[in-house]
Amino acid sequence: MLDQLSSRLQKVAKFLRGEVKITEKNMAEALKMIRMAFLEADVNYRVVKDFELKIKEKAMDEKVLESLTPSQHVIKIVRDELMAMLGQETKKLTFSSPPPSIFMLVGLQGSGKTTTCGKLAKWLKNLGKSPMLVSFDLKRPAAQEQLNIITQTLNLSFYELFEDQMTDPKKTLKKILTETKNRGHDTLVVDTAGRLHVDEELMDELRMVKDILKPTEVIYVGDSMTGQDAVKSAQQFEEKIGLTSIILTKLDGDARGGAALSIVSVTGKPIKFVGVGEKYDKFEVFHPDRMASRIMGMGDVLSLLEKAEQETDLKEAEELAKKLRSQEFSLEDFRKQLGQLKKMGSMSQFLNMLPTGGVFKQMSKMNVDDTRILYFEAIINSMTAKERENPKTINGSRRKRIARGCGRPVSEVNQLLKQFFEMKKMMKKSQFKRMLSSMPMEH
């Protein structure tokens, strides 16, 4: 995700760190690098120009120039402006009081609207809400089917509309409202028609839906892979129907970042969520600060923590962190940790969230992929409790016995032990310790 932009901006940071003083000349060089990075990421040229001006103005400020670490200051300025570009602070989804809250999703065909309806409803349900889904599309009755399947998969409530109800759309829309209340739902997620391009007929239909349902939020769903096209159509939807917020989908792909970095300033509307995969749990609240740090290579320890807190037993995590700090980390703990990693999603995703460089680079080189985690678990399961506590005692014959027990080759047992010892060594290093001690796990 945004890999290229990220590595280019990290080069700028590296270049600046190598300079003792900030001068007109090296600043011009840095700005040029930034401009190229953004243009290559398909960011709107006006947004880029604006960004450049702001950085220049702030960086050439005397306080920055006279500070002890001017380059660090400039890097921070770039990060802060990047954050501003992404919307500055996290904006929460708006709810109506009294309920129901109605979320109307709009966007072009293929942008991920229907999928996102399912994701959003699932997210609402996890929040303790009782959502209902409905698909309103005058032209394509088959649209019902797709949403129906999604709601069944996710065990959500679906209000199905039949073809004859589409002959009197206004009446049907009013019925949707009364049914939401009658069935006791506090939230309604509305999927709407999409087209390949914005046309007047679609806009008329969406305006009618909006006028009658009076949604709490009209959310534009944009495919980040389409870059500036997503931005342009967002602008059209904003002009013709009016939006309250944005969800960007497919940020897991090789989107260059242009949509994410332009859409907020162009439309003036905040990004509230991002879709990061086809599955229904690949849906995240959007945090401009974390995204900016991630792009600048400062990692995203906060997102990681949030994920860990959500999905792992807090007490277990706390104990683990304590052990990691005190060096009592055994293979038994390693096994527990592998189990938690499995819960947290793919290993590569996990590693992506760690700050780059140093120890973490080493960790990603360890080549721990998801099937390997399963094998590692099987191997550890074949060890005795004593062996798990004292891995140093596992000699050649023990290794053979373990390999036979779990049906994996001895070479894999060797590899596991090697990686375990490497990991222990790594934990002694300061960077890792610092990260652990910054984890707010000991409440």
Ligand SMILES: Nc1nc2c(ncn2[C@@H]2O[C@H](COP(=O)(O)OP(=O)(O)O)[C@@H](O)[C@H]2O)c(=O)[nH]1
């Ligand atoms: N990789 C990825 N694919 C997505 C995401 N959101 C949606 N999709 C895929 O995009 C395609 C179109 O989605 P759909 O919900 O039918 O779009 P709609 O026409 O706007 O309703 C489907 O293949 C989805 O699985 C996402 O966040 N990441």
Ligand SMILES: [Mg+2]
């Ligand atoms: Mg659809």
